[in-house]
Amino acid sequence: MKVSEIMTKKVEVIKDNELVTKARAIMRDKGHRAMPVVDRNNMMVGIIGRGDVLHITSAKSNLLVKGMMRRPVIGFEDEDLYAITKRMVDNSIKQIVIVDKKVQNKFLGVVSALDILSAYVNEEYISKVDIVEKIMKDTLYCTEEDELSRIGKMMLAADLTGMPVIKAEGKNKKVVVGFVTYGDLINGGYRISEESGKQRKTKIKNVMKAIAKYVTVGERVNNVAKLMVKNRILRIPVLDNEKNKNLEGVVDIEEMLRAYL
Template sequence: MISIPVGKVKAENILKKFPYLLPYDKASHARELIREYKIRVLAVANSPNNPKIVGLIKRVNILNISSTKSNLQVNDIMEQPIAIIREDDEVDVILNALLKNNEWYGIVTNSSGEYKGIVGLEDVINYYYKNEPEIFNVEASVLSKKLEYLYEDDEISKAWYKMLEHDYAGFPVVKRDLKVVGSLTQHDLISKGYTRIQLESQTSPRKILVKEAMNVPPICIKQSDKVTNAVDEMVNKNVGRVFIIDDGGKIKGIIDRSDIARLIFEKKIKS
């Protein structure tokens, strides 16, 4: 457990040292790493020696590739990073930067701009979960965001378009009576090898349904539960969102890491 006083913990104390990519690596290699590490982003550096950040690869960039055998290189699909975190930035600076830029992850560099790792909302959440758990002693329903979901018999193309439309990385999957039966995330799509052509196809002879790609069982909490219960699930099961259900198992809300991060910001930093 990290024992540094709250407010003094720095990026270097909580970052994860994920591998980085080079511009001329194959995009297929980026896919393999994102699938292996189950992460939303990977840094792109200019060189294996004293690596300086030149870009960023997101899961959505990988899913936009039209074939798993594509000859595309990393520099063909990379983006410019929005949230750059310095290794000596403290937790309040990290959280503010991520929320301000609507990002779940930031690339961490030293003062010379060399790559050091990646820090995410979950790292900040994990820290407060271990050190100040009382922050999360509020009703979960207070944080519940706008409700979006997929039906289990929706086509996979609908799920893909909905992810793009709402800029969400995952959704609950429900039956027609709104009982939650699973979840579907960008990671599920990548891990099962789907490509852009498959995700966008609405004319294929064989329709791919959401229930074929979804992950089960869904991670749910009750309407009467506290945010603490949601954070317990996120931290212990390493998931980005939990679903709020009623006593009959019907979907009532969603809480994701950005909701938890905003709660921390309001309670500990903004105040």
């Protein structure tokens, strides 16, 4: 399977001389996780994501996209599925910008981690790892009473797109009650860099979503892939069992893609 078969060609872009606040507003209103950045000639120059725009401290910031964007990892239409998967995993990214081989930096589209995982699911590829317990990893977590300002900074520092929210019940018991993501912060209009006032006092319980999607340690990787694709999620809590709902770890889409290589 080639990149041309799974890439998204109609992608909303933003100019490098636009305000970062505009990029944030578009992500909030349209649910984009990231946006390709082009120059005045519509040539590819970068990419900007939710984690980048969360750094801005004011709704009236004059910071331009070119000052916050990252250099994109690029790919080509004729590359195969495994090659593009390996490049994404090796670079720990969730989007690869597709450009023209003949015209340098001519933007053609984007391949996301979910595009790739969807291809594996739709084509019924079999993961090389059987159960999710073998690919899950430890994670930072927070409580409902934690301040958004502190937790948001932890998420950015650790490059976590989402964090489980737990309720401590006895020794070593971490019952998952919710999940908070970059998207929740952007959609709620929160700016985690602010240090005082109402923003700082906001609690995680006012931002998080009650836990809706999770898996248990014995779930098969192929089933987890289907769940993530169906619900368009990048990170999912792994619990001990349905009854206790005790947090054991998380699985990111990066680990999911690696399981197919």
